[in-house]
Amino acid sequence: MSPTPKAPVPSHAVSPQIGRIARLLHLDPSEVTGLDGVPDADLRTLHDQISKRLFGDAQRQFARVAALSKTIPGPLAGVLAEKFLPPVMAARVSEMLDPAKARDLIGRVSVTYLAEIALALDPVRSKPVVQKLPPEPIGKVAKELFGRQEYAAMAEFVGTVTTDALMAAFEVATPHDLLAVVPLLEWNDNLDVVVADLPHHKVTQIATSLTPVELADLAMALDPSRMGPIVAAVPAEVVAGIAKALFERGEYAGMARFVGVVTPEMLHAAFEVATPHDLLAVVPLLEWNDNLDHVIEELPEGQVEAIAAELDPGEMADLAVGLDPSRMGPILRVVPPATVAEVARVLFARKQVAEMVKFVDVIDDIPDEVVDALLGEIAEGEDWDSAQQAFEEVGPEAQARLFSRFDGLAPAHQARIRAAADAGELGPAATALLTGKP
Amino acid sequence: MTAKDELTKALGAAPPEAVATLPAATLTRLAEQIDAAKARQDADLEKSVKVAIDGVPFAVRGIVRKALLG
Numbered sequence: 104m105s106p107t108p109k110a111p112v113p114s115h116a117v118s119p120q121i122g123r124i125a126r127l128l129h130l131d132p133s134e135v136t137g138l139d140g141v142p143d144a145d146l147r148t149l150h151d152q153i154s155k156r157l158f159g160d161a162q163r164q165f166a167r168v169a170a171l172s173k174t175i176p177g178p179l180a181g182v183l184a185e186k187f188l189p190p191v192m193a194a195r196v197s198e199m200l201d202p203a204k205a206r207d208l209i210g211r212v213s214v215t216y217l218a219e220i221a222l223a224l225d226p227v228r229s230k231p232v233v234q235k236l237p238p239e240p241i242g243k244v245a246k247e248l249f250g251r252q253e254y255a256a257m258a259e260f261v262g263t264v265t266t267d268a269l270m271a272a273f274e275v276a277t278p279h280d281l282l283a284v285v286p287l288l289e290w291n292d293n294l295d296v297v298v299a300d301l302p303h304h305k306v307t308q309i310a311t312s313l314t315p316v317e318l319a320d321l322a323m324a325l326d327p328s329r330m331g332p333i334v335a336a337v338p339a340e341v342v343a344g345i346a347k348a349l350f351e352r353g354e355y356a357g358m359a360r361f362v363g364v365v366t367p368e369m370l371h372a373a374f375e376v377a378t379p380h381d382l383l384a385v386v387p388l389l390e391w392n393d394n395l396d397h398v399i400e401e402l403p404e405g406q407v408e409a410i411a412a413e414l415d416p417g418e419m420a421d422l423a424v425g426l427d428p429s430r431m432g433p434i435l436r437v438v439p440p441a442t443v444a445e446v447a448r449v450l451f452a453r454k455q456v457a458e459m460v461k462f463v464d465v466i467d468d469i470p471d472e473v474v475d476a477l478l479g480e481i482a483e484g485e486d487w488d489s490a491q492q493a494f495e496e497v498g499p500e501a502q503a504r505l506f507s508r509f510d511g512l513a514p515a516h517q518a519r520i521r522a523a524a525d526a527g528e529l530g531p532a533a534t535a536l537l538t539g540k541p
Numbered sequence: 542m543t544a545k546d547e548l549t550k551a552l553g554a555a556p557p558e559a560v561a562t563l564p565a566a567t568l569t570r571l572a573e574q575i576d577a578a579k580a581r582q583d584a585d586l587e588k589s590v591k592v593a594i595d596g597v598p599f600a601v602r603g604i605v606r607k608a609l610l611g
Contacts, residue, residue: 137563145557152554155554156551161586163611164609191589
């Protein structure tokens with residue numbers, strides 16, 4: 104049985120680098136085709152080459168206009184620029200302004216004009232000037248650009264502006280703005296600082312304004328280690344909705360990344376909406392921690408029974424292999440012995456004896472009839488090399504527990520094991536235990 | 542002229558290796574897109590210069606003209 108087909112994973116965005124190139128060429132990103140496999144570093148080089156090609160010829164012209172700004176009084180320069188210098192040209196000039204002059208001029212022109220200039224700026228060439236600008240006007244420009252949904256253009260500047268300016272931009276962003284822009288960002292240290300320092304009211308706004316499906320989108324766009332403050336603010340009852348959306352899309356790897364940053368309550372909520380096939384897919388991807396132990400321990404019996412009922416023996420075997428045996432106790436108590444025996448049979452057929460025998464470490468949790476079935480499978484399989492190797496690896500108590508059921512084996516199985524011991528095919532531990540048997 | 546040559550001409554420099562080895566159709570299309578953007582950019586700048594020179598007050602028109610046209 105294979106997992107139910109899932110809804111397609113939404114594609115968040117075109118690569119930021121291709122988006123930058125499209126912007127430079129005044130094209131829609133969908134028109135820049137065929138570059139998907141090109142490494143980001145080469146796309147950056149290509150972007151800079153195109154930028155140089157487009158604007159390089161007029162560099163001296165722009166430099167002269169920038170120099171002109173020094174000879175015209177600030178108030179007049181601001182008025183003249185806004186009235187007669189189109190944004191595309193102003194952008195090129197801005198990149199060559201003396202930073203002090205830029206600080207002066209930014210307060211003398213309208214936010215609308217600044218926003219137009221920002222859209223035409225080259226994020227790399229403008230960096231020395233932009234970094235000297237105060238955060239307040241940048242926040243105002245960001246608000247204007249968010250209002251116009253110029254997310255791709257804004258994302259280009261994440262490496263250009265200072266941390267303070269980034270914070271100012273995040274402050275004015277609505278949760279839906281962030282949802283749109285975050286997937287486009289090329290992450291850097293400044294963003295880490297900004298996300299870590301987001302004010303409580305902003306974090307709460309994000310966590311409570313977005314729907315579970317939107318939060319799921321945001322979660323998949325962010326590195327979990329960066330989601331910490333936002334995750335903590337998400338109401339537990341919303342987590343089930345987020346998990347459901349992600350399970351439906353089959354975002355198992357993306358979900359598994361969050362195991363280390365969510366609370367036990369959130370894990371509970373997520374596990375409770377998981378189907379057996381979801382668990383089958385996600386469990387092998389989990390990096391185990393104490394929270395997961397608690398969740399497994401407290402899984403409702405009905406859910407474990409549903410797992411046992413819905414998964415076929417092959418899938419159960421996959422799940423067993425994906426789980427650490429020491430954590431299987433709560434599940435083993437509920438799974439019917441016949442199912443465990445079937446799983447054991449599957450593992451033997453796959454020659455995964457070592458995987459199977461390691462479960463004797465939780466031997467106390469395994470009913471006698473299951474141990475009987477396990478021994479029977481070992482005898483039936485006659486894969487003595489694997490059995491010997493696995494048996495020697497388990498602890499003495501588990502070895503003793505396993506052989507304590509030897510007498511209950513079918514005579515034919517007992518005979519096979521004894522024959523293997525006589526032929527020297529069992530390891531020393533098993534042979535020693537067998538010697539004590541009448 | 543090969544597609545790679547077309548792109549090199551449009552860029553004014555040799556493209557990065559990973560770009561240069563893309564299919565010819567991709568390179569040709571990219572070269573055409575760059576040429577079109579360059580033509581539009583030049584036209585925009587020319588228009589901007591004219592607007593600026595014609596529009597600024599007479600008193601500063603001289604220095605603006607000198608700045609823009611050299």
